Amino acid sequence: MTSSPFKTICVYGAGALGGAIAAKLASCDGAQTQISVVARGAHLESIRSGGIRLWEAGADSPLVARMTATADAGELPPQDLVITGLKGHQLAAAVPGIVKLLHSGTRVVMILNGVPWWYFHRDRQSGHAEYQLEELDPNGELWHRVGPERVIGCVAYQGAEVIAPGEVRLSNSGHFILGEPSGETTADIEATAALLQQAGINISISGRIRDDIWSKLMGNAAFNPISALTRALMSDIMEDPALAAMVGQVMSEVKAVAEALGSQIAMSVEERVERSRQIGPVRTSMLQDLLAGKALEITPLVGVVVSLGKLTNVPTPISATILALVTQLDRKNQQGAS
Structure with missing residues (x-):
């Protein structure tokens, strides 16, 4: 690995995506970098004892990578780079741990589905620069x-699943898009991209990361909650005419909100729906969480679409209905799991 300004790197939340990235980073020449992860439970214990076993798509055997692993970020020194693998609804509770890893120059790569808490920071597209999303970041x-x-x-864009403690399986080769909130191509983002590329991760840099956020959210806002409500795979949803029509309606609402905030989505809803018909029997992350009895990632994927629809005077009736239904589903599921 060529010289990097990031000598210490921590993946905070080494589940499916985070664990895969940590394994790939740790499997590179680690002479210049120290890789650590923050995890919990049986997953943590397995990483401590045997490392992360990463099954890449189509591989006959797993990549096995060892690294420092802890449940307490306070056991680690301040890091040059922190990569969070947590979902949006898990971040607020992780703030005390993340803060322990920061020094004055630490950068934090946040891998998030849906609208992120930092969305309006240095935003020149929407007219709402520095607006804070309380539902994603309680008390700021x-x-x-x-x-x-x-x-x-x-x-x-990476299908990943924890299939056993300490063991992650990828369903495709994946693609990650990085972007500074300002849209600038900084030395930090170039160094981050180079680091991840050297670890075998497919990376591109975007000057309009919000466009990329909304483009992916068109799919997530539709498929994740519908799959949780129906327990259907993505291919099953698209084979049902009524559900496929609902997917298109949600995508239309998301695209309208995005455009009201100044984002540009090149693909039409019709093209996106047609492309979705090519998706195989994929179980969404929200359905995985539902079946595991975990709290669902509702607010970043659905709730914020509805609230930003109100902010921009864009009607989102289908998303609002789905939000009410999946919120009640999550409540009942959590009661059953407790």
Whole structure:
């Protein structure tokens, strides 16, 4: 690995995506970098004892990578780069741990589905620069303690699943898009991209990361909650005419909100729906969480679409209905899991 300004790197939340990235980073020549992860439970214990076993798409055997692993970020020194693998609804509770990893120059790559808490920081597209999303960042803890100025945004197109403690399987080769909230191509983002590319991760840099966020959210806002409500795979949803029509309606609402905030989505809803018909029997992350009894990632994927629809005077009736239904589903599922 060529010289990098990031000598210490921590993946905070080494689940499916985070674990895959940590394994790839740790499997590179680690002479210049120290890789660590923050994880919990049986997954953590397995990483401590045997490392992360990563099955890449089509591989006959797993890549096995060892690294420092802990449940307490306070056991680690301040890091040059932190990569979060947590979902949007998990971040607020992780603030105390993330803060322990920061020094004055630490950058934080946040791999998030849906609208992120930092969305309006240095935003020149919407007319709402520095607007804070309370539902994603209660009391502004992330904004004030982590700081949006540290963030490098990341949109991930990578199917991944934890199939056993310490073991992650990827369903495709994947693609990650990085972007500074300002849209600038900084030395930090170039160094981050180079680091990840050297680890075998497919990376591109975007000057309009918000466009990429909304483009992916068109799919997530539709498929994730519908799959949780119906327990259907993505291919099953698209084979049902009524559900496929609902997917298109949600995508239309998301695209309208995005455009009202100044984003540009090149693909039409009709093209996106047609492309979705090519997706195989994929189980969405929300359906995975539902079946595992975990809290669902509702607010970043659906709730914020509805609230930003209100902010921009864009009607979102289908998304609002789905939000009400999946919120009740999550409540009942959590009661059953407790």
